[in-house]
Structure formats: C-alpha cells, structure tokens
Amino acid sequence: MGETRRHSVDVPITRTLVALRRVRSLRDPCTTSMSKFASLLDNVKWETGSNNGISLQFVEHGDDACKAAADAPVGLIPFGSYSIMEELESGCDLHKLSSKVLNVEGDACSRSSQRSCADLSVKGRELACNVPSISHVEEAASGGRYRTTHYSTKLASSVGEYGSRLGSPVTSTNHSYYGDEDVDFDSQSNRGCGITYCWSRTPGYRGSNQSSDVEEYPLLPGNGNGESDVVTPSHEVLSRSLSQKFGPKSFDELVGQEVVVKCLLSTILRGRITSVYLFHGPRGTGKTSTSKIFAAALNCLSQAAHSRPCGLCSECKSYFSGRGRDVMETDSGKLNRPSYLRSLIKNASLPPVSSRFKVFIIDECQLLCQETWGTLLNSLDNFSQHSVFILVTSELEKLPRNVLSRSQKYHFSKVCDVDISTKLAKICVEEGIDFDQGAVDFIASKSDGSLRDAEIMLDQLSLLGKRITTSLAYKLIGVVSDDELLDLLDLALSSDTSNTVIRARELMRSKIDPMQLISQLANVIMDIIAGNSQESSSATRLRFLTRHTSEEEMQKLRNALKILSDAEKHLRASKNQTTWLTVALLQLSNTDSSSFATDENGRNQISKDVELSSTSSDFPGDVIKSETEERQEKNCNETAETVWKTVTDLCCSDSLKRFLWKRGRLTSLTVDKGVAIAELEFYTPQHVARAEKSWKLIADSFQSVLGCNVEIRMNLVISACSPPKSAKAAASLFFGLFSCSRRMLHKSYLTTKTDSDCAFEKPAVTNSLRSCQGNVLRARSVRSSANASSRMSCSSDQGDANSAMCTPHMPPGEKRPEDDSDVLCWKRTPIGKVNISTRPKYSVSRISSCDELCLVGSGGDTEQQELTAYRPSPSLQHCS
Numbered sequence: 096m097g098e099t100r101r102h103s104v105d106v107p108i109t110r111t112l113v114a115l116r117r118v119r120s121l122r123d124p125c126t127t128s129m130s131k132f133a134s135l136l137d138n139v140k141w142e143t144g145s146n147n148g149i150s151l152q153f154v155e156h157g158d159d160a161c162k163a164a165a166d167a168p169v170g171l172i173p174f175g176s177y178s179i180m181e182e183l184e185s186g187c188d189l190h191k192l193s194s195k196v197l198n199v200e201g202d203a204c205s206r207s208s209q210r211s212c213a214d215l216s217v218k219g220r221e222l223a224c225n226v227p228s229i230s231h232v233e234e235a236a237s238g239g240r241y242r243t244t245h246y247s248t249k250l251a252s253s254v255g256e257y258g259s260r261l262g263s264p265v266t267s268t269n270h271s272y273y274g275d276e277d278v279d280f281d282s283q284s285n286r287g288c289g290i291t292y293c294w295s296r297t298p299g300y301r302g303s304n305q306s307s308d309v310e311e312y313p314l315l316p317g318n319g320n321g322e323s324d325v326v327t328p329s330h331e332v333l334s335r336s337l338s339q340k341f342g343p344k345s346f347d348e349l350v351g352q353e354v355v356v357k358c359l360l361s362t363i364l365r366g367r368i369t370s371v372y373l374f375h376g377p378r379g380t381g382k383t384s385t386s387k388i389f390a391a392a393l394n395c396l397s398q399a400a401h402s403r404p405c406g407l408c409s410e411c412k413s414y415f416s417g418r419g420r421d422v423m424e425t426d427s428g429k430l431n432r433p434s435y436l437r438s439l440i441k442n443a444s445l446p447p448v449s450s451r452f453k454v455f456i457i458d459e460c461q462l463l464c465q466e467t468w469g470t471l472l473n474s475l476d477n478f479s480q481h482s483v484f485i486l487v488t489s490e491l492e493k494l495p496r497n498v499l500s501r502s503q504k505y506h507f508s509k510v511c512d513v514d515i516s517t518k519l520a521k522i523c524v525e526e527g528i529d530f531d532q533g534a535v536d537f538i539a540s541k542s543d544g545s546l547r548d549a550e551i552m553l554d555q556l557s558l559l560g561k562r563i564t565t566s567l568a569y570k571l572i573g574v575v576s577d578d579e580l581l582d583l584l585d586l587a588l589s590s591d592t593s594n595t596v597i598r599a600r601e602l603m604r605s606k607i608d609p610m611q612l613i614s615q616l617a618n619v620i621m622d623i624i625a626g627n628s629q630e631s632s633s634a635t636r637l638r639f640l641t642r643h644t645s646e647e648e649m650q651k652l653r654n655a656l657k658i659l660s661d662a663e664k665h666l667r668a669s670k671n672q673t674t675w676l677t678v679a680l681l682q683l684s685n686t687d688s689s690s691f692a693t694d695e696n697g698r699n700q701i702s703k704d705v706e707l708s709s710t711s712s713d714f715p716g717d718v719i720k721s722e723t724e725e726r727q728e729k730n731c732n733e734t735a736e737t738v739w740k741t742v743t744d745l746c747c748s749d750s751l752k753r754f755l756w757k758r759g760r761l762t763s764l765t766v767d768k769g770v771a772i773a774e775l776e777f778y779t780p781q782h783v784a785r786a787e788k789s790w791k792l793i794a795d796s797f798q799s800v801l802g803c804n805v806e807i808r809m810n811l812v813i814s815a816c817s818p819p820k821s822a823k824a825a826a827s828l829f830f831g832l833f834s835c836s837r838r839m840l841h842k843s844y845l846t847t848k849t850d851s852d853c854a855f856e857k858p859a860v861t862n863s864l865r866s867c868q869g870n871v872l873r874a875r876s877v878r879s880s881a882n883a884s885s886r887m888s889c890s891s892d893q894g895d896a897n898s899a900m901c902t903p904h905m906p907p908g909e910k911r912p913e914d915d916s917d918v919l920c921w922k923r924t925p926i927g928k929v930n931i932s933t934r935p936k937y938s939v940s941r942i943s944s945c946d947e948l949c950l951v952g953s954g955g956d957t958e959q960q961e962l963t964a965y966r967p968s969p970s971l972q973h974c975s
C-alpha cells in the first residue's frame with residue numbers, strides 16, 4: 096500500500112496525451128520512436144471529471160499493486176514528482192515502464208477498483224509484450240533517409256524532449272503566446288501533432304478537430320460538463336492510409352516534380368527567400384507535401400543545404416514531431432474569420448520564436464474570400480521579414496490577380512504514369528503486397544496524374560487481401576478493358592448497328608456507367624490516333640489496328656472522337672445517358688462528325704434538322720440553307736437513318752422489319768425528360784394502319800435501342816405523287832386515323848431478359864397496353880363526344896395553345912389507366928396552316944404511355960380546310 100500515488104492534472108495534460116497518441120502514428124522516425132511510448136497510452140482511459148480535468152493513476156503491476164488499487168484512492172503518483180516521461184527521460188526500461196498502467200480516476204473506477212485492477216494488470220502485461228524492441232522497429236523501417244538516420248538517434252533523448260514537454264504543463268497550456276486574448280492564433284494552431292504542425296495529419300484527429308468550430312479546445316471541446324468527447328479511438332490512429340504512410344518527407348522522396356524541387360532547393364541554397372510562394376497544380380500531385388518539406392527546409396539547421404530538411408537537427412525534430420512553433424498550417428475557412436485573420440496578421444508581424452523563419456501554409460487558398468485577400472495583401476509590407484507564406488491551391492484561376500503577381504509561383508504538373516506505377520510498385524514491395532505489374536500500370540493510367548488517387552486505389556485493392564490483379568483493378572475501378580472497348584469501337588465503326596447496341600448495353604449494364612464508357616472510348620481513340628499503342632499491344636488491339644489503317648478509317652476515328660466529345664456534353668446534362676451514348680455510338684460510322692450539335696436548350700438538334708430537311712424537301716424554295724446547315728442536315732438524316740435501321744433490324748418479325756424499312760421513315764428523334772419522342776412518317780393510310788397495329792413491337796425496338804421510355808408519333812404524309820383524291824377524302828382518312836397516346840414504360844430494362852426468339856434483350860413492358868383495336872374504339876367514342884368535338888373544333892385556328900388542352904377523354908364506364916400510365920396534358924401546336932392539297936401532312940401520335948386519346952385535326956367535312964395537328968407539348972406534363 097502506498098506505492099501508487101495519485102495526482103490530478105488538468106486539461107493541458109489531456110491534450111498532451113492525445114497528442115502523444117497521435118504522435119504514435121507518425122512515420123517520421125523521431126515520432127516512430129515516440130510511438131513506442133505512445134502505445135502505453137492506448138489503454139489509458141481518461142475521463143474528465145466535472146472539474147474539467149483528468150487524473151492519472153500509475154499502478155504498480157502485480158498483486159500488491161492490485162491490492163493497493165483496491166484500496167484506492169491511495170498511492171497515486173503525483174504527476175509533478177513522478178511522471179511517465181521522467182521515467183523515460185531517466186532511460187528506464189521500456190518493458191518495465193509498460194508494466195505501469197495508467198488508470199483513470201472516476202466514479203466507475205473507484206467503484207470497481209478490484210476488478211478493474213485485474214483488467215488493467217492484464218493490459219499491463221499485454222503492453223509489456225507489445226512494446227516493440229528498438230531493433231525490431233529498426234528492421235521494420237526500410238528505405239527512406241529519415242527512417243534510417245532517425246532510428247539511429249538516441250531514443251532516450253528524443254523521448255526526453257517530448258517527456259520534458261509533457262512533464263511541463265506550462266508549455267502546453269493554452270495561454271496566448273502573442274498576447275492576443277481575442278483569438279490566440281498561435282495557441283490554436285499549436286495543438287500538438289494533430290492539427291497544424293503535424294507532419295502527417297492523422298485523419299481521425301483532424302476530423303474531430305474540424306467539427307469543433309472555433310477549436311479553442313480541440314481536444315476537449317467544452318460541453319459544459321468537462322467531458323471529453325474527443326477521445327480518438329486507437330484504431331483510427333493505427334489504420335492509416337498508404338497515401339499518408341508513404342507521403343514524401345524530403346525533396347528526394349517527391350515524385351515527378353523535378354523542376355519545382357530544383358528551384359526550391361536552389362532558393363534555400365542561395366538564401367533568396369521571398370515572402371509569398373504559390374504552389375498550384377492538379378490535385379494529389381504533392382503541393383501540400385512540398386509546402387511542408389519546404390517549410391522544414393527553411394528552418395533546418397543542417398550545414399549541407401542540399402540535404403535540407405535533414406530530419407536530424409533540433410528544428411527538424413521539433414517540426415516533425417509536431418512541436419514546432421514557427422510553422423503554421425492554417426485552413427482557409429478559419430482564415431476567413433476576421434478575428435482569426437487579425438491574429439494571424441499579428442503573429443506574422445512578430446519575429447519567429449526560435450527558428451529562422453515563421454512559415455504560414457495556407458492550403459486550399461482559393462477558398463479565401465476577397466476581404467481576406469485584401470487584408471492579407473495590405474498587411475504584407477508589415478510582416479516580419481522572416482515570415483514566409485506558402486499558398487497552396489489546385490484552382491489557380493480563382494485567385495485574385497494581385498495575389499498572382501505578388502507571389503513566386505510553382506506549378507505542380509500531373510505525375511506521369513510511369514512514375515506513379517514505379518512508386519506504387521515500391522509501396523507494394525514495402526508493404527508486402529502481392530501484385531501484378533499490369534494492375535499497377537492500370538491503376539497509374541486511371542489516376543489521371545494524381546499520385547494520391549493512385550495510392551488510394553492501391554490501398555483499396557490491398558484491402559481485398561488477395562493478389563492485386565488487373566481484373567481486380569478493373570472491377571474495383573469500374574472500367575472495361577481495352578479489348579472490350581476496341582471490340583465495341585470496331586462494331587460501331589463498321590455500322591453493325593444492332594450488335595453495337597447490344598454490346599454497349601451489355602457493358603453499361605454490367606460494368607460501367609455511360610460517362611465512364613464514353614471517356615474510355617475517347618481515350619482509346621486518342622491513343623490510336625497518337626500511335627501510342629504499338630508496344631504492349633494485345634491481340635485485339637493489333638487486329639483493330641490492322642483493320643483501321645487507311646486514311647479514311649483514321650478520318651472516321653477523328654470524327655468518332657468529335658462525336659463522343661459532343662455526346663459527353665449531352666451526357667453530363669442528361670438523365671438519359673444510356674440513350675445518348677447509344678445514339679452517339681450509332682453515329683460513329685458516319686464520315687462526318689457534326690451531327691451532335693445542340694440548340695440553346697441543350698437539346699439534340701437532330702430532330703430539328705431532320706424535320707427541317709423533311710419539310711424543306713417538299714418546299715425547296717422555302718428555306719435558304721447555309722452550307723453548314725446542309726451538312727448538319729445531311730448528318731442528321733444519316734443519324735436518323737442509322738437509328739431507324741437499327742430499330743427495324745431489331746424487330747422480331749421479318750415481315751415487319753421489311754415493311755418498316757421500306758415504307759416508313761424516322762424523321763425526328765428527341766429525348767426529353769426521360770421520354771424519347773420518335774416521329775415516323777408513312778405515305779399511305781394503309782401503311783399507317785399497319786404500323787399502328789405493330790406499334791408495340793416498334794416501341795419495343797426503340798426502347799431496346801434507346802433505353803428509355805418511348806413515345807411514337809406516326810405521321811401520314813401524302814406525297815405529291817399520290818395525293819388523296821380529294822381534300823374530303825384526305826380529311827376523312829385522317830379522322831379515321833385519330834391518335835391515341837401511350838407511353839411505353841421502360842421498367843427494369845436492364846434486368847429483364849426476354850425469352851422470345853429475338854436475339855436481343857428487350858425491355859419489360861410492364862404497363863398494360865391496350866390493343867390498337869381498343870384505341871380505335873375509343874377514338875370513335877371520343878369523336879362522338881360532343882364535348883370533345885367542340886373542344887377540338889374551337890381549336891382550328893392558332894389560338895392560345897393552352898385553350899386547346901385536352902384532359903384525357905374517358906369514355907363512360909371506362910377505367911382510368913393504371914398507376915404506371917402517365918396521363919399527359921396535350922398542347923396544341925399547330926404545324927402550320929396548310930392547304931391540304933399542297934401539303935398534306937397529318938400528325939398521328941401514338942405516345943406509348945397512357946391509353947388516352949387525342950383527336951388530331953379539326954373536325955368537319957369541309958372540302959378545303961385548315962388542318963391543325965395536335966401534338967404533345969415538348970414538356971409532357973402530368974395532369975393532376
């Protein structure tokens with residue numbers, strides 16, 4: 096009894112303990128050696144009492160100690176006179192030390208002291224076993240200048256430094272360093288390794304830090320009760336990402352930024368330090384890491400300027416262990432707060448505490464607001480000449496011009512694939528990860544020059560615990576292999592429309608989203624055009640290359656690239672990505688590329704142009720077209736033709752296939768709000784009637800090709816060579832062909848397979864569709880409805896479109912369509928007053944969704960009449 100002593104310590108110790116735990120996670124050798132001691136703290140359970148403080152209890156390991164603890168509270172060690180760090184400083188044996196267990200004072204503890212003592216004793220033993228021997232750690236450390244050199248430094252001394260700090264609460268108290276009581280910048284930024292000084296930014300800690308707003312007490316966010324809710328679970332400390340673990344710690348560990356490194360080293364060598372540096376470039380290319388290395392190098396005391404930061408001198412040690420006071424990493428969000436900014440400015444105008452330079456790293460500086468920039472720039476002249484600002488951004492264009500002009504700019508370029516895969520392979524070797532070189536190369540090629548992204552991908556793959564193979568990488572990253580891409584491209588270029596559609600759908604269903612597919616296709620085409628693919632070409636690639644060598648083929652590839660890039664814009668804005676991608680693929684065999692133009696609303700212009708062309712052919716003099724228009728028109732026609740060909744090809748019945756191809760024409764295709772609107776033209780009423788009968792099959796085919804809901808409109812165009820005998824005849828014909836509206840819902844297309852004899856997978860058409868016969872009947876019943884007729888007849892002129900809205904006409908006794916049938920509002924859109932004898936174009940719409948009817952044209956049997964076609968409004972609204 097009496098061997099254990101007790102002493103209550105206050106907040107700063109708590110913070111320091113957390114800091115010590117965090118330090119454990121650092122890879123820097125200095126801190127790695129610290130981690131040996133920090134591991135002792137993993138099992139510390141501290142509680143803040145209502146007095147906002149914690150108590151530590153060192154319990155002698157062993158039965159006596161247990162007894163002592165059972166009689167607690169006695170024998171706790173006064174921290175001032177016996178601290179763990181003192182013991183460390185005096186060079187005690189680690190294993191011996193670890194048998195001392197830190198205990199928590201608190202209600203629970205004192206109540207069950209006997210049991211907890213036993214538990215803790217066990218832990219104490221475990222701790223003793225877990226403390227790694229120095230030689231083991233040395234062994235584990237492989238590569239890396241610091242690692243080797245640091246491990247050779249005397250452990251006790253580095254611990255001693257830390258320990259002395261721990262033992263001295265004064266140094267870690269939260270008092271204002273620069274006397275600013277409003278917001279103490281320095282104290283905020285100097286919270287041990289977790290926040291701004293930390294070399295490797297332990298993630299868990301950062302997270303908790305971010306959540307506390309002002310972070311006056313980041314480790315003990317005051318909840319009023321003094322309970323600390325920022326106890327970082329030890330697993331967070333232990334599970335670090337490869338990216339953090341293998342982050343560069345010196346200039347020579349930086350990959351692919353040779354010019355920057357050379358420049359910065361030269362700056363240090365010549366001592367020509369300016370006050371503002373701006374590091375910019377794509378994400379994950381090492382800007383933040385470099386800013387830290389540079390900051391350390393600026394203050395490094397090593398005589399050999401080219402090897403700074405040395406990692407050995409006291410400046411390096413204190414910085415790398417997170418205790419440096421003169422390097423501050425601050426985030427832009429905080430800096431936008433006036434009080435914080437004031438504090439920083441005040442801080443920057445004072446000379447450094449102990450180092451040569453006071454360095455302020457402002458990451459993501461594009462987030463600073465105008466006022467902050469203004470204040471900072473105005474204050475630049477007042478800053479101490481030893482203050483250095485390193486601004487880091489990946490969005491240079493967002494910075495004010497005067498910032499750019501006042502800073503020395505360093506561009507970080509994307510890291511090239513070879514460098515990335517070399518680094519990844521090195522990591523794999525160091526981590527003992529089994530890998531295929533192909534997989535690593537693939538990851539590199541998919542990381543878009545960001546080493547961090549590549550490391551993250553590798554990290555993920557390594558979690559699967561298997562060998563990292565290329566196919567695993569494909570699966571994880573969600574891309575298709577080059578061979579699959581080339582197959583698809585080959586099909587698309589060779590106008591094998593139905594197989595193109597089938598293949599594209601397969602890929603999109605099982606492996607990849609349309610955006611990714613389009614970007615991969617574009618990349619593969621670029622590779623081929625640039626001739627990048629000769630060396631490691633697969634058999635498929637070689638086959639492809641031999642087939643597409645001619646100038647004409649190359650031109651096709653160039654056009655394909657253009658089409659895909661245009662389509663990509665569509666895809667970004669569209670919900671119907673699959674459709675647009677399919678349409679784009681069907682165009683790849685075209686020899687010209689400009690058919691994917693968009694109008695100001697971002698809609699595809701195919702329809703417009705095709706409509707234009709179809710009407711203009713009737714009236715050559717009506718529209719004077721420029722050459723470009725003509726070319727576009729031609730392309731649109733070609734595209735429509737390709738789609739139509741694919742659709743007809745996919746029809747199950749051969750006779751229907753032949754009929755549609757011979758007698759019908761796709762004149763317009765628009766996709767709007769999830770519905771593809773296909774306008775078909777036929778030239779005799781009989782053909783329209785035939786097509787009407789097979790409308791479901793046609794809609795099916797369209798859905799298969801376009802992958803979305805489909806609305807089909809059938810137009811009867813009575814050509815000049817076969818006009819109806821009289822206008823009356825035409826009108827009666829016309830009214831015999833009323834229109835009905837339905838929309839074919841495209842449900843679970845991607846999962847349902849047809850068992851029909853079609854070689855193609857068809858969508859599941861789930862809503863109950865009425866037969867054509869039903870529509871006819873209904874049309875008749877509508878016609879007989881006085882209400883409906885009057886509504887129709889009043890709309891024969893070009894009046895207010897809304898006045899012609901028809902609500903669905905429900906014949907008496909008829910049930911409303913089922914839930915999944917949309918009821919559409921219709922808007923009268925006159926296609927022009929035309930004389931039936933000269934321009935007999937009648938619109939018969941069949942919108943495959945709901946079984947509502949809509950009359951087309953005005954009623955009446957007059958000889959000469961103005962016809963107005965009713966079409967659905969472009970934005971199909973739902974009637975309530």
Ligand SMILES: Nc1ncnc2c1ncn2[C@@H]1O[C@H](COP(=O)(O)OP(=O)(O)OP(=O)(O)O)[C@@H](O)[C@H]1O
Binds near residue numbers: 337377379380383545
């Ligand atoms: N050039 C590089 N050399 C070595 N490692 C790098 C390099 N670039 C990135 N990394 C790896 O990526 C991690 C993150 O890099 P860093 O934060 O420095 O990139 P960044 O350019 O600042 O990115 P961001 O703009 O997103 O902040 C590093 O810890 C390191 O593992």
Ligand SMILES: [Zn+2]
Binds near residue numbers: 404411
């Ligand atoms: Zn140094």
